[in-house]
Amino acid sequence: MTKWVYRFGDGQAEGRARDHEVLGGKGANLAEMCALGLPVPPGLTIVSDACNTYYKNGRHIEDQVKAEVRAGIAAIEAITGRRFGSVSQPLLLSVRSGARVSMPGMMDTVLNLGLNDETVQALGHDAGDARFAWDSYRRFIQMYADVVMGLGNDAFEEILEDEKAKLGHEFDTELSASEWQHIVSLYKKLIEEELEQEFPQDPEVQLWGAVGAVFASWMSARAVTYRHLHNIPEGWGTAINIQAMVFGNLGNASATGVAFTRNPSTGERALYGEFLVNAQGEDVVAGIRTPQSITEEGRISSGSEKPSMEKLMPEAFRELCRICTELEIHYRDMQDIEFTIERGKLWMLQTRSAKRSTRAAMKIAVDMVDEGVITEDEAVLRIEPSSLDQLLHPTIDPRVTRQVIGSGLPASPGAATGAIVFTAEEAVEAESEGRKVILLRVETSPEDIHGMHAAEGILTTRGGMTSHAAVVARGMGIPCVVGAGTMRIDVRNERLLGVGVTLKKGDIITIDGSAGQVLKGEVPMIQPALSGDFGRIMGWADRARRMTVRTNADTPADALAARSFGAEGIGLCRTEHMFFEGERIHVMREMILAVDEKGRRVALDKLLPMQRLDFTGLFTVMHGLPVTIRLLDPPLHEFLPKTDDEVAEVAFAMGMEASVLRQRVDALHEFNPMLGHRGCRLAISYPEIVEMQARAIFEAAVAAAKETGAAVVPEIMVPLVGLRTELDYVKARIDEVAGAVMNEAGMKIDYLVGTMIELPRAALRAHVIAEAAEFFSFGTNDLTQTTFGISRDDASAFIPTYQRKGIIEHDPFISLDFDGVGELISIAAERGRRTRNDMKLGICGEHGGDPASIRFCETIGLDYVSCSPFRVPIARLAAAQAVIAGSLEDVRRGPKDLRASV
């Protein structure tokens, strides 16, 4: 029988941190902290599977779940000595979401549950503080009306602001008990008017309303978007944590806050955090009041006048430091915690491995190795490979004089330039038009998530380092400055008022997310140096990995960049790209338009020296490292003009009639060119093209070997082979040319001829094709296209719909389809090696730079992955993680879960 509820409290817990798949991250860690004897308010966790059941039952909570929750609440009552719904000593509850991975701000929470017109009196009496009780009640009504009744927040905020203005108060903390009581009556009236129903007074009704709403928030639009962006499966569901309330708003000896055990932006080893006196948790995260620093050091460096927690509440501070150290040692990782101080007593509300910038992640991993806390292999596992993108972001050239027009907190590192926009929608629109923008918001909310993703950078004028904007931007790796209080955003008139300047929509600014500065205009940037902590981690990764990492590069410049990122060879040089530049396209067209072989050879003779020069450049840069060159692949009409104007222009340049050119272009037209006259089919129709390319390769190999002194072993790759006889035919042409060039040069050249595996037939007949092929490279772009029968150029029209509707989890053109395409690769690898056991196997489709796909490549024993230059570090790290995770055997799961874990 399913156990729906796990309890914790008073030093005992039914769950542990390892149960996070069942209890969600928050619930599992509350249990763990409780078991460690830390001060955690007693509570219970409803397992995440109950969320799925809730949906299966047509958004209905199972009776069995309700029964177990009731029993759990009875246990909380026993520990606290209070009763849920009691009018003398009422127990109030918090109801919080908590999925397997953190989804900051995406789902809902209800606090102070259990308050009604009677219990509020008892709470005030009990605490000896009526003001606190009415403040809690108005908070509860507002939150409940928003989350459960769907009324939103704005009307409540308006009432509060109006009343404060009438009473002449600036801050919420200035309101008296009777003033809050009056506001409560206004809130209740609003609900009656808007919804034609009363605010529910029965705590039991409130409870199930809140539980249902938190489950429902799993499917809210923003949660769905967030999951989509972060590849979080819908089937995980959210757990719910119900706990006894502790109050940070119980006067000036009470507070609530968040802390990181190290600095999440830089990784520096120092407690880092913010808190608010006389407030509840949501006030900190919402960024409504600017919080105070926890430590004196933090206060001084932020230039704040407001006292730190270290000064204001020294005892609670010492206890917090002690617990932070204990948690870091226990979890062996930097923690992100939430706490509340109720009349001087510290309570822990959450701990989890903290999100951090990539730079911080590197520093923390390296420091923890030096501190003896983790091993080098573990340090490698601590870095999310795709996050390395962040390190490759440009930073502002230190030599430039900065025209600073505003400053705030350095929330997410890197610098970005763009035109200013004021709404998330404008950011999304700009991205779709290829324009770079900086998104300006007073503060962001989860509804802005689309726009945040589309923007180059984010700037807010309110909120702290733990505000929504800061947390989300860091997670996305987007440069971000928050709380730029020296600036003002005038949304109505679409203006940004900075120091000495007023900018309007569309004006260019630069933000420096590492320094917390806003600069006017575009500013020169530099690429970061990949050394220091990055260098050490990559060194450990290189030692651990088995597969080599090559790059897809067509020019010496790309190859050079890739080598600086650690590429160990070229896995794919797409030769067609070489024919589009300058003069070459004309010669290429001359070749394509020639009416016979003789005419084609005349044009190919002109292309030969150009190709030779290309290959010599590549071989020279690669200095003896392996280079795989693929023969011409795309259909020839791709090189020809398309519109009538282009045809007329090209015809004029070539001295031919436009109508003749049009006829030739039309003759080359294909209905389905991706499955048409391309790949090795071209080589078979026009062997003279292969002969030219092979000659250019071998002559370049001779030239480069002479220049560098390092022998070049070219690997010539034949695309789109489906039949062994196709490969035989093309290979024979290559071998002939090789023999001729070796004779002419008086020098032996070692070379390999292999094929791409990008058709299902080739994968299935790999043992036969391997008789002729000396290597295989999996062209997973085409292999995905041909396996699914989905055109890779048209897939984006419906793949997102498939993902939204849960038909597929991942876009198979981005992350390998293990079950189908993956099985074909496994079959081909196994059959190929059966024929030729030393056969070199690699992958050169886009998947070669995708961490989950790389992991798959490791499991089936490929020799290398090849990806675009900027993804080389990602691939090096992912390849190492695949080995370490395998050897540590901490991932004893199927390929689907392997994907989730990377």
Ligand code: PEP
């Ligand atoms: C492939 O198909 O995976 C591949 C690498 O080739 P291209 O993308 O050039 O078709």
Ligand code: MG
């Ligand atoms: Mg291909």
